[in-house]
Amino acid sequence: MTKQPSLYAFPDNPTLQQNLYRYILHAQSDAFARHHKFKVAISGGSVPKLLAAPDLLSSREIQWGKWEIFLADERAVPLTHADSNYALLRAEFLSKIPKSGPRPTVHPIDPEKLGDTQDLADAYEKALIGSFAAKDSVKLPMFDLLLLGCGPDGHTCSLFPGHGLLREEVAWVAAIEDSPKPPPRRITLTLPVITHALKIAFVATGAGKQEVMRRIFDTHPDTEGGEVLPCALVNLGAGDKVSWFCDLAAVEGVSFPKKSSL
Numbered sequence: 700m701t702k703q704p705s706l707y708a709f710p711d712n713p714t715l716q717q718n719l720y721r722y723i724l725h726a727q728s729d730a731f732a733r734h735h736k737f738k739v740a741i742s743g744g745s746v747p748k749l750l751a752a753p754d755l756l757s758s759r760e761i762q763w764g765k766w767e768i769f770l771a772d773e774r775a776v777p778l779t780h781a782d783s784n785y786a787l788l789r790a791e792f793l794s795k796i797p798k799s800g801p802r803p804t805v806h807p808i809d810p811e812k813l814g815d816t817q818d819l820a821d822a823y824e825k826a827l828i829g830s831f832a833a834k835d836s837v838k839l840p841m842f843d844l845l846l847l848g849c850g851p852d853g854h855t856c857s858l859f860p861g862h863g864l865l866r867e868e869v870a871w872v873a874a875i876e877d878s879p880k881p882p883p884r885r886i887t888l889t890l891p892v893i894t895h896a897l898k899i900a901f902v903a904t905g906a907g908k909q910e911v912m913r914r915i916f917d918t919h920p921d922t923e924g925g926e927v928l929p930c931a932l933v934n935l936g937a938g939d940k941v942s943w944f945c946d947l948a949a950v951e952g953v954s955f956p957k958k959s960s961l
């Protein structure tokens with residue numbers, strides 16, 4: 700592949716957050732050049748907390764009223780449940796956006812549909828269709844930005860290594876009943892939707908990510924006979940649209956060329 704992702708390695712979280720903020724500003728400008736919205740999907744895990752940095756929260760350039768936020772994946776639990784990614788996003792990020800100005804539009808899952816995971820996924824897909832125009836006329840929704848985590852097993856959103864969902868080609872949002880990471884019932888954006896986004900940012904910090912980062916960036920499954928991890932599939936499918944925001948601990952021992960600033 701000629702078009703490679705960018706792998707940024709920063710000495711500490713504040714530096715990572717400053718660079719992530721600058722990247723988000725670029726993504727917001729690119730979005731406003733296309734339409735008057737900034738359509739973003741955010742995963743759970745460590746991303747919401749890392750987003751809530753002073754630069755972003757106090758920025759005069761961020762136009763919160765034009766942000767439309769979706770969950771990149773969600774667990775099939777009530778919106779106030781301790782396992783809810785929406786509850787996490789609200790507690791760690793949304794609640795810290797200044798109350799004085801315009802607020803982003805946020806799309807949580809429909810709590811009425813929790814009984815059937817497929818219904819839940821279909822209802823969330825309908826919310827996407829409403830935002831991105833009818834599915835008939837738009838083959839895939841094009842998010843302006845995805846802000847994603849990377850699990851220690853190489854999963855992203857609720858797409859897990861070796862899972863059949865990685866082969867989904869039609870749905871924008873899929874249901875999963877057997878997530879190896881609890882809770883088992885979830886919904887997730889699918890791989891075609893993820894790789895179709897204009898920009899995709901991964902955040903991975905800490906020594907606990909070293910091994911998986913080496914597998915994602917330095918292993919060649921064709922020659923080494925291994926499976927391609929979901930995060931590596933995003934790198935392969937989206938190439939230079941992908942940027943990884945890491946700390947030095949996460950990329951220690953990774954041979955792939957690293958950059959130290961945007």
Ligand SMILES: O=C(O)[C@H](O)[C@@H](O)[C@H](O)[C@H](O)COP(=O)(O)O
Nearest residue numbers: 742743744745848849850855856
């Ligand atoms: O619902 C989920 O389980 C999360 O969305 C999940 O996909 C998360 O993003 C990764 O597990 C990375 O988590 P960390 O950023 O905490 O490592």
